[in-house]
Amino acid sequence: MIVVTGATGNIGRSLVGRLLEQGVPVRALTRDPARAELPARTEVVRADLVEDPDLAPLLADAEALFLNLAAGGASAQRLIDAAQRAGVRRIVLNSSLSITDSPVDDTNFISRSHAEAERAVRASGLEWTFLRGGNYATNALRWAPAIRATGVVRDAHPGAQSAPVHEADLADAAAVALLDRSGAHAHQIHRLTGPEVLTNTQQVAAIAEVTGRPARIEQISEDEAAEAMAGPHFPIEAARQLVHLFGQSIDAPAFPVTDDVARVTGHPARTFAQWAGDHAGDFAGHR
Ligand SMILES: NC(=O)c1ccc[n+]([C@@H]2O[C@H](COP(=O)([O-])OP(=O)(O)OC[C@H]3O[C@@H](n4cnc5c(N)ncnc54)[C@H](OP(=O)(O)O)[C@@H]3O)[C@@H](O)[C@H]2O)c1
Incomplete structure (x- = not known):
């Protein structure tokens, strides 16, 4: 069990x-x-x-x-x-x-x-x-309402870079570790990222590709972004830290790409394009 x-x-x-x-x-x-x-x-x-x-x-x-x-x-x-x-x-x-x-x-x-x-x-x-x-691909779901409504995403750091990891890869790795009876995963740290580094602009473009409708980023200030992100379960201070952190990944991603998804699961990490295809329904509709 x-x-x-x-x-x-x-x-x-x-x-x-x-x-x-x-x-x-x-x-x-x-x-x-x-x-x-x-x-x-x-x-x-x-x-x-x-x-x-x-x-x-x-x-x-x-x-x-x-x-x-x-x-x-x-x-x-x-x-x-x-x-x-x-x-x-x-x-x-x-x-x-x-x-x-x-x-x-x-x-x-x-x-x-x-x-x-x-x-x-x-x-x-x-x-x-x-x-x-690392950065979950599902973080891109925060753009879904804007993409559905207008196709214009308001974001403080269009050039922020990350290697978004698909939730299915996180789940696959979790299943391997939970079912491990050999001890191979005992007391191990797996660093799970997606297979490629993309900017936020490139992620929005990948989403536009699967929905077949234009989408773009309009740059806003860090304060505006933090205020939009904060809520009853996410204090404004935490939102500021997170938005600031995204800004630090413009020159290089905060976390380098690893091959741990492939090493642990035995299959290549899913791409962001694949993730966008799996979530096309979240970004379609309205307009
Ligand atoms: N976003 C990132 O880039 C990132 C990166 C690294 C780590 N993480 C970590 O990953 C986690 C998010 O994982 P996820 O995306 O799988 O989460 P998720 O989709 O937000 O799911 C969380 C689930 O927790 C359940 N839950 C919430 N409060 C509960 C409570 N009081 N008692 C019992 N169940 C409760 C909810 O189920 P019910 O509504 O059915 O109860 C919900 O479905 C966070 O801890 C985050 O810090 C995130």
Whole structure:
């Protein structure tokens, strides 16, 4: 039995599918099973990882846990403790390439929660694998409303560079690590990026290519971009840090391209063009 947190999310939904394909029983956690729309063979369990006082029953009979901090990251320590008590053998942590393994990690909003979770998982004594992902291709979904409505994306850094990684590749790597009985992935850090570096302008062009409708970036200030990004669950300070970070990747991407997706999964990393094709429906409509 493998327990998947964030099971209805970008990575989790793909991951549940992969594990079921391998014939492995999956317990998928969601706050709302009625809306989860997961495959019939999934054991879908209601859980609010922030609110629920007792997380132990969620891990009963589990061999491995996929821990995604997007699913109530503040409760990561409680979940790790519960996993330890339940006899879970390994934890695969969805972490981040923003971690530098230096004290800076604790001062940076983006890396702090992942660095804390990595420390807590290491301290648990369980087998672990850290999947440090670079820039997720799904970040481009933030442009979807503008692309659908007008084709004009407002962005502070059209020239920002990154190697966007497809959620299906993150899920494939997670499945390999969760199912690893050889120990090959135990206590390993995988650095997962997409296969090629693109600017934001090039990403928008790739999306226009699959929708068949023009799309372009109109440059705005960093403050405007941060204000647009901030919200009830994303403080303005964090948005400023993130927008500023994007700006630092104009000369070179923040994270160099790795071949870890291919090395871990056995297949090449999916391109951004492929991602855009898989998400064409998110960018089509309106206008
Ligand atoms: N974006 C990037 O470039 C990047 C790079 C590196 C790392 N990361 C990390 O990757 C993670 C995002 O992964 P993702 O894209 O797969 O996430 P996602 O698509 O946003 O999915 C998160 C899922 O978590 C569940 N969830 C939220 N609050 C919950 C709670 N209180 N209790 C239980 N479940 C809860 C939600 O499921 P329900 O609504 O069904 O409950 C949701 O489907 C973040 O931790 C981020 O820091 C992101």
